[in-house]
């Protein structure tokens with residue numbers, strides 16, 4: 001597909017990686033259309049990457065070894081037990097994950113885009129459509145642009161997916177993911193035993209109907225941030241109107257939601273872990289209501305889907321950014337190998353579609369096991385925890401292994417820079 005024109009809609013993790021993939025796959029004219037003006041605003045929150053998935057993505061040239069990261073090794077599970085600060089230890093599971101800060105990860109990918117790629121910020125796309133010899137991108141400013149292939153990397157409310165599969169709609173799962181991340185220096189204010197939270201520990205603090213996942217991430221400047229996600233089912237009287245996909249950014253949570261957060265952290269979590277979450281300032285808290293879906297295919301004619309635009313699996317899977325980067329490796333291989341655009345689209349779809357479905361299903365199983373049908377944690381010990389996790393996980397936690405052509409195609413870590 002040498003010399004082709006590829007339009008990428010969305011310039012976040014999936015979009016920057018797709019542009020890099022298109023370049024390595026042989027396209028010469030690549031334009032990224034991003035709704036936001038300037039550099040994307042960093043929320044300072046983190047993500048985890050399974051060690052084995054990192055190794056594949058680094059070898060494929062989509063993750064840089066120099067990016068700041070923290071190595072975790074185990075998950076320690078606690079549940080509230082009277083006034084014990086840390087709670088009762090439920091058990092321990094391995095956690096071979098590296099943690100990253102979203103901001104440096106995005107900036108690194110953005111800086112790796114080849115200088116020939118045009119990154120157009122402040123360029124919201126209204127819609128896209130296929131044409132006789134490719135696809136057309138219609139911008140909100142009224143201009144239209146032709147491409148051989150359009151890659152939809154425009155997130156869970158994707159306009160490209162809307163054009164390709166208008167019936168696919170994210171389904172609300174019935175619970176919320178609260179998120180926060182703050183400088184680790186604030187931890188000094190916490191009352192608790194010395195050495196309560198070793199750096200290599202990811203903590204699962206579980207309670208009936210939800211849990212908190214807590215781990216450190218790099219701050220990007222040599223220090224750490226305490227990063228957490230809290231899953232709760234909101235009280236029914238809180239009519240949040242979440243059937244239409246939405247998120248609640250920092251600074252937009254009302255009084256009732258803050259009261260729900262205070263109740264969960266003060267009464268359901270063990271005191272130390274509840275206290276840790278409460279160190280997050282109200283204006284730093286944000287909520288991602290849980291939605292999931294997967295598009296029936298990753299390609300429709302000349303329209304391709306990647307990242308969250310194609311599949312959103314609930315974050316229990318620990319695989320959102322990994323899947324977006326893996327999608328890019330498959331796009332690169334499909335473009336490099338295909339004899340024509342239809343072949344490239346079909347190869348990409350065949351390689352990534354089944355992964356999307358399996359990750360969405362994994363997210364549903366873990367959501368059921370840990371939130372919607374969580375066990376009576378007071379009676380759960382190591383053996384039950386092993387059985388619970390084995391029953392839900394099926395070996396895909398952290399993302400499916402990258403295989404075949406996408407992996408063997410690894411071009412190394414060529415690096416170009418652009419401001």
Ligand SMILES: Cc1cc2nc3c(=O)[nH]c(=O)nc-3n(C[C@H](O)[C@H](O)[C@H](O)COP(=O)(O)OP(=O)(O)OC[C@H]3O[C@@H](n4cnc5c(N)ncnc54)[C@H](O)[C@@H]3O)c2cc1C
Nearest residue numbers: 010012013014034035045047102124125154155307308321
């Ligand atoms: C600013 C920002 C900060 C984030 N911070 C974190 C974080 O701290 N931790 C974490 O785990 N995850 C974070 N995420 C989410 C995470 O990036 C994704 O869930 C995952 O990496 C998959 O990314 P994605 O690129 O598929 O989708 P997204 O990251 O959702 O990106 C979609 C992009 O498409 C753009 N877009 C949407 N519609 C249009 C349109 N019509 N025209 C043009 N552009 C459009 C959006 O502005 C956005 O940049 C963040 C996302 C964003 C956008």
